Amino acid sequence: MYVIAHLSDPHLDGSEEARSRLRRITSYVRSSSVDVVLVSGDLADHGLEAEYAELAGELTFDVPVLVLPGNHDVSAPLRAGLAALVDSPGDGHPIHQVREVGIARFVLLDSTVPGAGHGLLSDKSFAWLDGVLREPFDGPVFVAMHHPPLALHHPVMDQWMLEEQGALAEVLSGKPITAILTGHVHNAIVTSFAGHTVRGAPGIRSTIPLPFEPPTAPTGSVVDPTAHPGLAFHVHVDSEPLQTVYRYPR
Numbered sequence: 001m002y003v004i005a006h007l008s009d010p011h012l013d014g015s016e017e018a019r020s021r022l023r024r025i026t027s028y029v030r031s032s033s034v035d036v037v038l039v040s041g042d043l044a045d046h047g048l049e050a051e052y053a054e055l056a057g058e059l060t061f062d063v064p065v066l067v068l069p070g071n072h073d074v075s076a077p078l079r080a081g082l083a084a085l086v087d088s089p090g091d092g093h094p095i096h097q098v099r100e101v102g103i104a105r106f107v108l109l110d111s112t113v114p115g116a117g118h119g120l121l122s123d124k125s126f127a128w129l130d131g132v133l134r135e136p137f138d139g140p141v142f143v144a145m146h147h148p149p150l151a152l153h154h155p156v157m158d159q160w161m162l163e164e165q166g167a168l169a170e171v172l173s174g175k176p177i178t179a180i181l182t183g184h185v186h187n188a189i190v191t192s193f194a195g196h197t198v199r200g201a202p203g204i205r206s207t208i209p210l211p212f213e214p215p216t217a218p219t220g221s222v223v224d225p226t227a228h229p230g231l232a233f234h235v236h237v238d239s240e241p242l243q244t245v246y247r248y249p250r
């Protein structure tokens with residue numbers, strides 16, 4: 001059994017509120033038995049080096065930790081502040097990574113556009129991704145990225161979703177991928193894309209209520225900052241479908 005603790009969107013900003021919500025999750029993960037911790041973006045709220053320094057102090061586990069950028073992150077300070085957790089050539093954007101942890105391979109895609117909320121991959125990134133996914137690998141392969149390839153059907157959030165999804169589908173179709181792991185929408189979300197399962201982690205900092213739900217977000221905001229922070233555990237067992245459980249620790 002191989003267990004991924006999948007965290008997303010801590011949006012650390014120096015506040016006690018953001019820190020304590022992240023600690024509710026990290027302390028639960030430390031008390032669990034997992035093989036790897038993945039944090040799928042919006043690590044810092046303003047992309048400041050001080051925020052990444054704070055995060056580096058919080059993401060301390062006795063298993064490997066993988067991080068990737070979200071639209072609130074900024075490449076250079078992220079690389080500087082989380083140097084021990086990032087393994088990506090270059091010194092700017094994008095921060096693509098291929099990491100192997102135990103039996104699994106993680107393709108960590110940078111789906112961000114500097115200064116923008118929506119996601120978009122360049123032709124160069126598509127070519128890189130295609131090449132990586134064609135490399136033979138004997139084990140589960142997870143493609144992780146901040147922006148999920150879907151429409152949320154939320155009048156505000158949908159302007160910040162992943163663009164050019166058709167081009168991504170062309171690259172991912174038929175490739176040996178165990179699951180696509182995502183963040184950004186601050187909701188535990190399960191769907192499929194290009195023939196692969198998509199598993200999104202809940203937002204640690206907040207939750208985004210959907211239009212068909214009770215309006216729990218304060219007036220003028222898309223996020224409910226009082227909803228419980230949560231995480232996903234993805235459980236891989238050879239020759240079985242991937243199982244995901246969601247937890248909202250007290």
Ligand SMILES: [Fe+2]
Nearest residue numbers: 009042184186
């Ligand atoms: Fe976020």
Ligand SMILES: [Fe+2]
Nearest residue numbers: 042070071184
């Ligand atoms: Fe985001």
